[in-house]
Amino acid sequence: MNTIPKHVVIVVFLLLCNGFVRAQTGKERLNQLINAQTESLGSFLPADTFTAFTRLHEMVGDKTIVGIGEATHGTKECLQAFMNIATRLIRFNDFKIIILAESEFSDTRALNDYVVNGKGDAISALRYIRHFPEMRVEYDLLPLVEWVRNYNLTQTPANKVWMMGAENKGMQGVAEDALSFIRQTNMPVADTFKQVLAVWANLSLGMMNEYPRMHPLEELEPQFTAFRKAASLYEGDAQLKQSVEQIEYSLRIHYMKYGPEKVEGRTIVRDSCMYDNIKWIKTSRPGAKIIVYAHNAHVQKGILYAVGKEYTSFGYLLDQQFPGQYYTIGTDLMSGTFEVGSGIAPITESDDKFAAILHAATGKENGIFYFQQSETVKKYFNKKHYMTWANLSSTKSKLQAVTNITTDFDALYFAKLSTPVTLAPAWDSTARFGLGFKLTDAMKEDIKTNGFLQLEIKSVINTPEIRWPGTGVSVALLLQGNSKLVDLKAQVIDSTTCTTRFLVPPGYNPENLILALYGNNISSMQLQEVAVNGHVMDLQSLNAANVNVFNQRTKVEYYKTQHKDNGLVIQRVDGSLP
Template sequence: MLHRASSLAAAIAKAAHPLTGGAGDYTPLLDMVGDANYVLIGEATHGTHEFYEERARITQRLILEQGFNAVAVEADWPDAYRVNRFVRDQGDDTDAVQALLGFQRFPSWMWRNTDVVNFVTWLRSYNDGLEPDDKVGFYGLDLYSLFTSMDEVLRYLEQVDPAGAAAAKARYACFDHYQDDSERYAYAAGIGVSESCESAVIAQLQALQQRALEYMQRDTANAHDAYFYAQQNARLVINAEAYYRTMFRGRVSSWNLRDQHMADTLDALVQHVGARTGTQAKVVVWEHNSHIGDARATEVGRLGEWNVGQLARERYGDQTRLVGFSTYDGTVTAASEWGGRAERKQVRPALAESYESLFHEVGMERFLLDLRKEGEVRNALMDRRLQRAIGVLYLPQTERQSHYFHAQLPQQFDAMIHVDRTSAVVPLEEVSKPTGGEAPETFPAGV
């Protein structure tokens, strides 16, 4: 058995596939994906250039070589759908930078950065010349856009059913005295000082669904897509209302509701893309490791949390592949407090007894490790170790408490990509501040 770190590191070096920047870097990963339809690719921070760049390289190959037809990301539905319209040549934006303007709330650098611009530009170019139903879409899975999504439901109904829009506005009036401030609603409804708007938002989704066939049969371009977009916004309003209402009841309740929403949105997207294309939906998901690594293999899973990776495995079985990222040190774009500036921060060397420290000892700058392959390496990696997770905040002064948890890597992921020294993602703006009343992305957990 491999127990000593040095002998295990040497064994990992033999088992790992080096990443050199060549065209064949991820061929072993694509072979491992095989016929799977859902590939969830993580990141160990929300602000590392190499994670975004390599994730994009993998996604491009999945689209080009294995027929993947949708990209779903840890972002709000309306903001990402603006990008979807751009890459499918349906919107008014003239370039990727403009298409990403919807991402204005803290932390805007998560999506308004040069790596995302490069990928979105590539996706638009790839889609050019394809039939409308064959174009790869770009979608958001998250649920923070409570008030924005209400506005989008109303905007849709004003175009297709003015009387329905008036009824919807009356239902959503329950939120009027919160002045588009979702955190204010969270506090008031969460501690019971005001009535919740739960029944009103459920009634609105039901009203929308009752006339679905009529709305989708309208003689306009993209009628089916337009209804799907509106319906998902109405569903999001229900789940966002519940999320904010449970926020003050503890981390587990709000985390689980959020990840349940993201997994359910993925389900809805799979059905929609399959119906639109007449083929099997094949989706690449981009989220933080904390969301796409199977929670059952972590200490937070033992506390009752589940996540998108766990739910995807439970729902799709062997059609799912989970890919994580890690780094030893370098720089990262992150803030020091909620709503703070985007800073280029130094990432401390990983703590001893962590997977990151072990991978540093391997002595390879970048490598891919297949965690599904049975053998001594996989067995040795089953020993619980620390794993680092940096979200939109990086707090090196409380490194252990703020950014580490225990995990069993081979049960958490199917493959791991390690980049030993990484660099900060480059935001499109120097400073990232909250705008409007919506809660910040990743609030309150940070990932």
């Protein structure tokens, strides 16, 4: 049996040891570089200490847009990092606008009014963002809202910080803005189209799927396009007009999600819409630097980090529109849990995730890592690794494969442990009442003969000084048949005397009609006279059985009713809204 010479064994052993030492030395050197480019995250409060991110203002430099991403929509650490970064950029880099990109453009008008002018209160301003992020940011974002408000108290009007949204995926707010623009400009619009807008402005969650079934996109889109083009010729409130410019986007987004035939590309349309609104906000305040907060997939500069497939993010569009001015900070999470609205979901773990790599290299619980300071580090991180990805419908986070991450992000915030955001208790964002009218036989016969229901309402409506989104009164006509809803029509009551005509299909049985009045957030309403096709209704016959004045879920009484001067008064109960 042949044996390997002893000197050969020694040489091989030494070579292996040398390779091991070099490998260890290379890894140690990489870890040293990573540590040199990482700084820890301090606590957000007290905000004015600013012990964290001491180099952030140097890294951002003279950039005019900073995009801050989040790996999930339900991680407290992502929000805390965003708040810490945002307040520091405001104090040290003179940033003047915070854009919560996935919050509604129209609904955040009240939020901006609070931080700039002090109208209302912070909790209400957040509650009335009716879509994302709704309850999920109420408690955890509140410190930033109050900080911005207090900061603005020390600033001149020209230097105050704005807080706005950029989303237009909710038709309610866009339709409200369109109706407000029509009233403001006295723009001539057919009653039938104003009725369509009124339906969208009051569309309940339960009707999100129903209305697209009754009215396909092909029917409505030409009407919305014609309206948008006509509105472009009128001068009015600039933000209302910008909202009207987005009305077709909102319509398409709604049908992509709720239409009978789900359409792909919803995210692409959303990003185009958010980009247009962000660009409009920036243009509206020349020279102001902006901070944009959204999911990683939206703020990224490239099209590599996507929801299962490539798409153009608004971050890519901003980087192209403002070359050299856009700085992006992504986020990644190593472990823990996050909130998805319906419960708590786990973070999927992997040693090859960026957060795990950064934690192992630095030993830090969390921090911000700057890619651009070392070519060696950039080369390593541009290899295939993984990031946390999750949205509101996730049952757990996904491992998203990413290559060339430094083309997407300039820096990365990481956290070892993700904890869920704090959700508010169950509540309704608006104080509502509903009033059902009883149609007489004479009214029904007249409707059947004429093919329409003409409603005349004389009333006095008192609204609070602060008009939160959704404030107002509308009348709705529901057409039922064969155990399902056939159509839905509505009209906003915006004057003391309101007359509207609802067309009814030929041969339709008026016995299946439901006529109702709905109010949101008003102080009071005095119904003086209601007539249907000339037949005056007996308001004295309306009683508690006709009026729903409390929340069915929480049993909170919002309004009380009383008969007065041959009419009906619906009065807000003080302190009824939590």
